[in-house]
Amino acid sequence: MIRALCALAAAGATLISQVMPASACGGLIAPNGAIRLTRASTLVEWRGGVEHYLTSFSYAGSGFSDFGFIVPLPAAPDRVEEGGGWTLQRLNREVAPPAPRLFEAAAAQGSDFQVLQTVQVKALDISVLRGSGQAIVDWCARNHYFLNAETRAHLLNYAKGSPFFMAAKYNVARAQATSQGVGDGSPVLITMHVPHLWVPLEILANGVQQVNADVFMLTQKQVFTSDLAALDGESPSGTLVPRAAGMTIPFQQRVSASLFRDLSTDKNMGWVRPDSWLTYLQLNAPATTVEYDLGLADNNVIHLAAYGTAPARVPDGHHDLASVIPSGSDPQALPPGVSTLVVEVAGVLLLLCAVVFMGRRRRRGQLG
Secondary structure, three states: OOHHHHHHHHHHHHHHHOOOOOOOOEEEEOHHHHHEEEEEEEEEEEEEEEEEEEEEEEOOOOOOOOOOEEEOOOOOOOOOEEOOOOOOHHHHHOOOOOOOOOHHHHHHHOOOOEEEEEEEEEEEEEEEEEEEHHHHHHHHHOOOOOOOHHHHHHHHHOOOOOOEEEEEEEEEHHHHHHHOOOOOOOOOOEEOOOOOOOEEEEHHHHOOEEEEEEEEEEEOOOOOOHHHHHHHHHOOOOEEEOOOOOOOEEEEEEEOOHHHHHHHHOOOOOOOOOOEEEEEEEEEEEEHOEEEEEEEEOEEEEEEEEEOOOOOHHHHOOOEOOOOOOOOOOOOOOOOOOOHHHHHHHHHHHHHHHHHHHHHHHHHHHHE
């Protein structure tokens, strides 16, 4: 019996070693595809139910006269404003140095549509919208946003999970008046009350062949890529994110004193905290494989769920990517959360082996 139990426990441990890693954002809208998104950079921080979401897009192409982008949001923003001018560049240098109300994200019904905010951030004219997917599509058409069939389908699907969107249009005349370089991004800072950190990623795959994105996360505690890593306190630095082809974590460290000083003194960035962890995610993958969004669970484990999943449900573990595995991922990997169950079962079996073994030794000692 004891041999059978030990063999089963060993089998569980072997399974873990086989399936776990070793040692362990917005859709661009432009006529005829004349403008293309070259890179998206995002800093997201969540603490105490408040998410700060700083994002910027770089683009290239011809005919810079009528284009913009749309970003799905998990809640109605408290405010939208200009973000720090050097924050994203400073974060890139850090990770790769040279050499009041909680909104439920329920789908809006019928003609229930609102323009919640209108803001100007440098050369961007920004509108925060709330409505059903069709209402958002209709508003875009009325306001001369070019939507191809792919973009329209994506908006309709995202609206099933959350009715909030931020639409931004590039104002060429204002850009020229302020000497803003063509193709340069304008950092936009969005502050929202949400139950969990959430980052839309699939929207970046709209209209491009390759997704190139940098995501910086500032969190109160360390971020992990699996439940097992969270149990062990294992750093994800230098590892892949399971089930996300092309997503890596090249860097994770506590925020240094110099980085805190540089970030917190940038424009509208006083919310940065000195006791934060900085985690850098890099996504370089074919657009056809990026069909998910990202959320953080209460234990700071990364979860990925199909886009259109309500943002509040992405981190709950019940919507993790499992049945469809993107090309390039390990087809033998277990769905997130299953690894923890296997570890727990193996641990119980090993403990039972030890109890049985000690009991046998004691009986032998008494007989002797």
